[in-house]
Amino acid sequence: xxxxxxxxxxxxxxxxxxxxxxxxxxxxxxxxxxxxxxxxxxxxxxxxxxxxxxxxxxxxxxxxxxxxxxxxxxxxxxxxxxxxxxxxxxxxxxxxxxxxxxxxxxxxxxxxxxxxxxxxxxxxxxxxxxxxxxxxxxxxxxxxxxxxxxxxxxxxxxxxxxxxxxxxxxxxxxxxxxxxxxxxxxxxxxxxxxxxxxxxxxxxxxxxxxxxxxxxxxxxxxxxxxxxxxxxxxxxxxxxxxxxxxxxxxxxxxxxxxxxxxxxxxxxxxxxxxxxxxxxxxxxxxxxxxxxxxxxxxxxxxxxxxxxxxxxxxxxxxxxxxxxxxxxxxxxxxxxxxxxxxxxxxxxxxxxxxxxxxxxxxxxxxxxxxxxxxxxxxxxxxxxxxxxxxxxxxxxxxxxxxxxxxxxxxxxxxxxxxxxxxxxxxxxxxxxxxxxxxxxxxxxxxxxxxxxxxxxxxxxxxxxxxxxxx
Amino acid sequence: xxxxxxxxxxxxxxxxxxxxxxxxxxxxxxxxxxxxxxxxxxxxxxxxxxxxxxxxxxxxxxxxxxxxxxxxxxxxxxxxxxxxxxxxxxxxxxxxxxxxxxxxxxxxxxxxxxxxxxxxxxxxxxxxxxxxxxxxxxxxxxxxxxxxxxxxxxxxxxxxxxxxxxxxxxxxxxxxxxxxxxxxxxxxxxxxxxxxxxxxxx
Numbered sequence: 001x002x003x004x005x006x007x008x009x010x011x012x013x014x015x016x017x018x019x020x021x022x023x024x025x026x027x028x029x030x031x032x033x034x035x036x037x038x039x040x041x042x043x044x045x046x047x048x049x050x051x052x053x054x055x056x057x058x059x060x061x062x063x064x065x066x067x068x069x070x071x072x073x074x075x076x077x078x079x080x081x082x083x084x085x086x087x088x089x090x091x092x093x094x095x096x097x098x099x100x101x102x103x104x105x106x107x108x109x110x111x112x113x114x115x116x117x118x119x120x121x122x123x124x125x126x127x128x129x130x131x132x133x134x135x136x137x138x139x140x141x142x143x144x145x146x147x148x149x150x151x152x153x154x155x156x157x158x159x160x161x162x163x164x165x166x167x168x169x170x171x172x173x174x175x176x177x178x179x180x181x182x183x184x185x186x187x188x189x190x191x192x193x194x195x196x197x198x199x200x201x202x203x204x205x206x207x208x209x210x211x212x213x214x215x216x217x218x219x220x221x222x223x224x225x226x227x228x229x230x231x232x233x234x235x236x237x238x239x240x241x242x243x244x245x246x247x248x249x250x251x252x253x254x255x256x257x258x259x260x261x262x263x264x265x266x267x268x269x270x271x272x273x274x275x276x277x278x279x280x281x282x283x284x285x286x287x288x289x290x291x292x293x294x295x296x297x298x299x300x301x302x303x304x305x306x307x308x309x310x311x312x313x314x315x316x317x318x319x320x321x322x323x324x325x326x327x328x329x330x331x332x333x334x335x336x337x338x339x340x341x342x343x344x345x346x347x348x349x350x351x352x353x354x355x356x357x358x359x360x361x362x363x364x365x366x367x368x369x370x371x372x373x374x375x376x377x378x379x380x381x382x383x384x385x386x387x388x389x390x391x392x393x394x395x396x397x398x399x400x401x402x403x404x405x406x407x408x409x410x411x412x413x414x415x416x417x418x419x420x421x422x423x424x425x426x427x428x429x430x431x432x433x434x435x436x437x438x439x440x441x442x443x444x445x446x447x448x449x450x451x452x453x454x455x456x457x458x459x460x461x462x463x464x465x466x467x468x469x470x
Numbered sequence: 471x472x473x474x475x476x477x478x479x480x481x482x483x484x485x486x487x488x489x490x491x492x493x494x495x496x497x498x499x500x501x502x503x504x505x506x507x508x509x510x511x512x513x514x515x516x517x518x519x520x521x522x523x524x525x526x527x528x529x530x531x532x533x534x535x536x537x538x539x540x541x542x543x544x545x546x547x548x549x550x551x552x553x554x555x556x557x558x559x560x561x562x563x564x565x566x567x568x569x570x571x572x573x574x575x576x577x578x579x580x581x582x583x584x585x586x587x588x589x590x591x592x593x594x595x596x597x598x599x600x601x602x603x604x605x606x607x608x609x610x611x612x613x614x615x616x617x618x619x620x621x622x623x624x625x626x627x628x629x630x631x632x633x634x635x636x637x638x639x640x641x642x643x644x645x646x647x648x649x650x651x652x653x654x655x656x657x658x659x660x661x662x663x664x665x666x667x668x669x670x671x672x
Contacts, residue, residue, distance in 0.1 A: 069636060070635045070636040070639055071634070071635055071636060072634070072636040129634075129636060129637060129640060132637070132640035132641065132643075132644055133640070135644050135647075136640075136643060136644060136647060139644070139647040139648065139650075139651055140647075142651050142654065143654065146655075146658070148654075148657075148658055148661070150658075151658075151659075152610050152655050152658055152659055154608045157608060157610060157613045157655075160613070160617070160651065161604050161613060161616075161617060164617050164620070164621070164648070165620065167644070168620075168621070168624035168628070171624075171628060172624075172628070175628070175631045175632055176581070188580075189580070189581070192580075192581065
């Protein structure tokens with residue numbers, strides 16, 4: 001029996017999301033179906049045999065890596081499976097978090113659709129058509145960020161507008177790229193093409209000055225879907241962007257491009273760090289911190305001559321666990337307090353110590369504190385930055401301090417007793433269904449930090465997809 | 471530039487200006503319907519009618535979805551705006567037209583040498599007006615209309631550059647998806663308004 005890999009990792013999750021979408025009010029069913037699909041497809045991708053043949057008793061399944069649609073192809077090759085495994089595991093992880101009743105019912109089916117569409121985007125040939133799949137994923141993410149019961153806030157409209165504007169730029173850049181390969185390096189058309197391509201990716205990745213929707217959406221929408229969106233789109237788009245470097249020699253060899261990427265990356269790190277440092281609202285702080293993390297993704301690509309691409313891929317799992325923990329704890333805090341301002345959270349840690357610890361550890365891990373998940377990669381990027389120039393390294397360091405500063409401020413407010421409450425002592429009030437996932441995530445954050453080469457290096461095999469970038 | 475191309479271009483300028491200036495969903499829906507007709511003609515300059523008609527059908531379907539949802543809305547009355555707002559937006563639209571006329575020839579010479587000037591001007595006109603609209607309002611209905619106009623403008627130019635069945639299909643899906651998101655936003659606001667009014671009546 002012959003099957004196509006795109007049917008398994010694109011069409012099957014779409015069908016399952018349709019079923020969970022129809023029964024979106026049945027929360028437990030939705031959680032089980034989405035978790036099973038996410039973890040199941042992730043496991044299958046992680047342990048898929050290289051010869052693409054699976055034998056179950058008398059049944060032999062032979063897989064073909066491509067599927068033709070309307071004269072074009074979707075190819076899910078063996079080389080990209082580590083990444084596919086990773087994003088499906090991450091989707092399963094977020095589905096676990098969505099078991100909380102406060103999470104919008106639309107999140108589970110749409111998260112699966114988004115993952116399936118992004119998988120298709122990474123496999124479609126010609127690869128430029130990925131822009132349309134990414135746009136479709138963006139459209140599907142609207143119901144999870146702005147559920148039917150909530151008010152339509154300006155941030156979501158800005159998100160939709162800016163993300164939609166990106167698609168034409170990418171398609172246009174794709175058309176221009178096909179013509180500029182044969183031109184001399186000093187042709188003005190090359191610079192124009194790079195600008196159009198840069199605008200497209202800038203809009204997609206919410207690079208300054210197209211970032212305004214990030215804190216707005218982060219403040220108004222439910223934290224768990226926000227953390228999913230802020231994780232999965234930059235991750236998939238960063239990997240998609242490597243296609244351009246892999247296929248076009250003039251881009252790959254352009255020192256100006258790498259310098260620009262480093263400069264924009266550092267700008268994002270510094271601005272994100274400064275913005276987050278003085279934030280009063282903890283949900284907005286998450287948005288600004290995500291902007292700084294996008295800066296690290298760009299910086300890693302810009303440092304590709306110093307193993308930056310390996311660091312880029314190793315950043316993805318740390319982002320997944322950190323963002324999940326951050327989003328999950330924020331969603332728990334939101335249901336337990338009236339306000340999400342720093343002042344309003346005074347004494348919160350005394351009543352909910354594990355939720356508060358989860359939030360603080362997520363922030364410290366994103367900031368790159370030693371022993372936590374992001375530290376090995378952040379320190380490597382910082383060293384690479386200092387290798388390029390002392391100025392670059394210094395700015396990365398300054399930008400990274402922003403989140404540390406914010407976390408210290410938050411810690412101070414969380415442990416300060418609230419004068420309005422009669423009891424100011426410490427008490428453990430969380431139930432096991434609340435603290436167990438948080439403790440497991442904290443454990444994962446620490447294990448990733450202690451054994452990065454065991455946990456994080458598998459995903460770097462994805463680089464074998466890009467023949468010129470290995 | 472033949473007579474029909476000129477007519478299509480004029481129709482695009484007029485409808486884009488109407489969508490930019492007015493906030494009434496009835497006027498805007500009618501303008502968007504006519505705009506897709508002009509877009510269809512301009513796409514036929516690059517593609518066979520059989521393919522170009524997809525743009526017309528998808529565009530009209532998207533417009534119908536938004537228009538019919540607005541029709542079912544509880545609050546159909548559009549607030550009356552001061553003349554100064556209309557005048558300001560009209561002036562902004564005229565500036566966009568001026569800028570497009572200035573840059574389109576240069577753009578044709580440097581980037582799109584094989585594309586007809588009327589196609590470039592029409593596409594840019596839609597893109598420019600849509601961007602102006604996106605910058606001057608925060609209403610879900612108008613945002614979606616602007617995005618549809620923006621994509622229509624891009625499609626007019628891109629049709630002259632590339633032809634692929636999958637691309638046509640995917641662009642059609644994106645346009646319809648955008649219209650559905652618009653319907654979702656309109657319905658969402660309407661439901662909230664209904665709940666609010668019911669609470670006020672109690």
